Amino acid sequence: MTALVQLSADKLLNSFSPHMLFLNSEPSASGFAVWSHGLFYLVDIALLLLGIGALQQKKTRAIGVSFLLALPFFAAPVVINLTSEWYLLRSFFSYTLLLLVITWGAFAWWQSRFRWILVAIYTLSVLNFASQYFVRYPVMGADAGFFQERVLTQYISWVRQKYPQEPIIVYTIDPPILLSSYLLHSGSVSDETVDQIAQAFRDETYKFDNITFQNTCVDDDDGITLGITEAIRDRCRSLTDSSADTTKITIPALKDSGSVYEILNDTVCGQYDLGTFLQVNDLEQFRLSGLNEELFCKQWITDLKKVS
Known part of the structure; x- marks a missing residue:
């Protein structure tokens, strides 16, 4: 008492x-x-x-x-x-x-x-x-406003521009939510795609075009498949796993540059000299669609393996 x-x-x-x-x-x-x-x-x-x-x-x-x-x-x-x-x-x-x-x-x-x-x-x-x-x-407050999902969507758009047929696998604890976020930020919902999207949700396959959202871990051992995983989930191997020899880059959190998404077998941003933390100097940097590929990668993608 x-x-x-x-x-x-x-x-x-x-x-x-x-x-x-x-x-x-x-x-x-x-x-x-x-x-x-x-x-x-x-x-x-x-x-x-x-x-x-x-x-x-x-x-x-x-x-x-x-x-x-x-x-x-x-x-x-x-x-x-x-x-x-x-x-x-x-x-x-x-x-x-x-x-x-x-x-x-x-x-x-x-x-x-x-x-x-x-x-x-x-x-x-x-x-x-x-x-x-x-x-x-x-x-x-951007981290709580699904900003990383916007970055993820923009990254996927760059991949699809260069390699339109390349399959992409995204691991998430909640596939329908992340697929919905991707569809919203990419503007993919239209009269032509609404039936395909509805079927994906009915079948619980959560696949749109060549992008699959799944709640099973991405296989990072083949060294080929472009996979994206939620780094905060401990069900999958992380960047701190020294046994993982696959090339990984990250989509970081805005407030502390910690890893939010890991990108496995990247084919777009790895060619640039990526930093290890975010540095925002201009609000225009948040207008992702206005950045070219190199600026986008250098601004919003990091390589945390350089830290070790």
Whole structure:
């Protein structure tokens, strides 16, 4: 019982952590979180203190006491939940109360002759948040947005342009999902292909043209078949397997350059001097269809065996 009370108290305190509220929010790859920004602006610290002070006045003291008592009550979803610590939505009503107090502080500041300082600071704060949300966050969250599947699709398109008859085998734990992703990103769904696609899903063969998506490991011993495997699955041999003498290159994760897909017996990108990590300098690099073969390979394909 004591441990449960302690856990609930910790969750309640953590939901109002100044670090999360004003510096770094929860590192979640979702539309509700921004890794490098708090839930509120830094200037809101001053406004929160001003608001608390304003609510201590005789006319507003009852409102201030009501807000104070309501905070832990509205944080109840955080306290009673024992599965995770996702505060953003579970403490939504508590954060709304804090926003009301901040608004009260902003109103108090607005009554002074320094109101335009507040306008200037808030304008800079909003611009800083906008740059993070619309520029930095899409890059940080790209791994959760199936960006590697786009890279995989573009790689396959280069292979098919040079070797249209070459069979391609893709290992994945979930063939229908990855096939659907490929069809979407490649724009392969049309009146001419819809029957073929429907038949592949009905038969559970998950094959489109000469590309087969399967949940059995790609045979990398023949040294011929172009195979692509999900590197995070431990059912198949990985790049760290020293016994694997097959040439392998990788489609890496955007945030840390770790291997997401391994490409076996490559016939396109291996001819170029590939790096060992990703380096993004321009948002145009994300426009995969605008890159030629060499630029695409050097930018989005890596050779992790060079690390060893």
